[in-house]
Amino acid sequence: MTTRRARGGALAACTLVALLLALVGTASPALADTATPAATPTPTPSPTQTTTYNTLPTPFSLTVSPTRLALGPADAGTDHAINVVNRGEDALHIDVQKQSFVGAADGSLAFQADAPYSAIDWVSVSPASFDVQPGAAQSVSVSVDVPANADLGDHQVALVFLVPAGTDGSNIKINRGVGTPVYITVPGPVDDTVTVSDLAAPGFSAGGPVDVTASVQNAGTVHRDFRGDSALALAGASTDFTDFTVARGSARTISATWTPPLMCICNISTAITNADGVSTSESVQVIVFPVVPAAELVGGLLLVVLLLVFARHQYRKGVRLAAERLTSDSSGDV
Incomplete structure (x- = not known):
């Protein structure tokens, strides 16, 4: 009897504990969660995985990032990646070519086989051809191997991501591509001398946007960037020239669009200061006078004057006619 009661009590106790655990698990999800195995971390995409980009409604759209590479002494021995994205509707075969170049006045790359300061033999790319x-x-x-006896200063090369013309049998075949300049600075003392000249703007403006241009020449041994916080300011006009880079040994024609006040005799200027403290500056005077609004104002005033003269003439005519009628009536009565 005692054994049966003991077994019965033990069974009842086990049942009670099981019920309590079940109730605790139901009423306290937080406690229940502590017994759940830890969630598996979301895997980070590996560098070999490809990101999908939105395409544009056009057969050809190729973008390259970054749009240029400027490599200094600290970048020696380091590989650099350029991301080539096809946002068009057609699959593209791309060949990577190296071209020597000089900077053109409009900022484009002028390819020249004998261009000075070429780094065409210093740069290698992988892959050089792909779909x-x-x-x-x-x-x-992109990897760079600078020769031990290289001249100090900038050397440059353009990487051209070229899409060869198709073989559709047409008579006109056009290669398409995007060029990325690579500037490589050889360690050592450098000269960043840049000068500005030929600041030009209309001497007279009747209002509206005014185009301002200038010429910038690089007489140093390295390229100079005038971008963002370092943009070339146009003093007296509260604006900056459009961002630009002037390569070693080249000259750039730069421009800005200025919205002047309604009327002024404005003196605008720009200046470039080099690392050695030497600076060059240019200035130009622009007379702004709102000819059209002024003409409209003068025309309106003349119209008002003519209306007043006409009204005065009509008034006098009316007075004269009234006087004549009175005189005529008086004569008739007599």
Whole structure:
């Protein structure tokens, strides 16, 4: 009897504990969660995975990022990646070419086989040929090997991501591509001398936006950037020239659009200061006078004067006619 009661009590106790655990698990989800195995971390995409990009409604749309590479002494021995993205609707075959270039006045790259300061033999790319599907990208590795006896200062080369013309049998074939300049600075003392000249603007403006241009020449041994916080300011006009880079040994024609006040005799200027403290500056005077509004104002005043003269004439005519009628009536009565 005692054994049965003990077994019965033990069974009842086990049942009670099971019920309590069940109730605790139901009423306290936080406690129940502590018994759940830890969630598996979301895997981070590996560098070899491809990101999908939105395509544009056009057969050809190729973008390259970054749009240029400027490599200094600290970048020696390091590979650099350029991301080539096909945002068009057609699959593209791309060949990477190296071209020597000089900077053109409009900022474009003028390819020249005998261009000075060329680094065409210093740079290698991988892969040099590849296919990119619509909405896909390809990473291209760029490595630089600077010769031991290289001249100090900037050397440059353009990487051209070229899409060869198709073989559709047409008579006109056009290669398409995007060029990325690569500036490589050889360690050592450098000269950043840049000068500004030929600041030009209309001497007279009747109002509205005014185009201002200038010429910038690089007489130093390295390229100079005038971008963002370092943009070239146009003093007296509260604006900056459009961002630009002037390569070693080249000259740039730069421009800005200025919205002047309604009327002024404005003196605008710009200046470039080099690392050695030497600066060059240019200034130009622009007379702004609102000819059209002034003409409209003068025309309106003349119209008002003519109306007043006409009204005065009509008034006098009316007075004269009234006087004549009175005189005529008086004569008739007599």
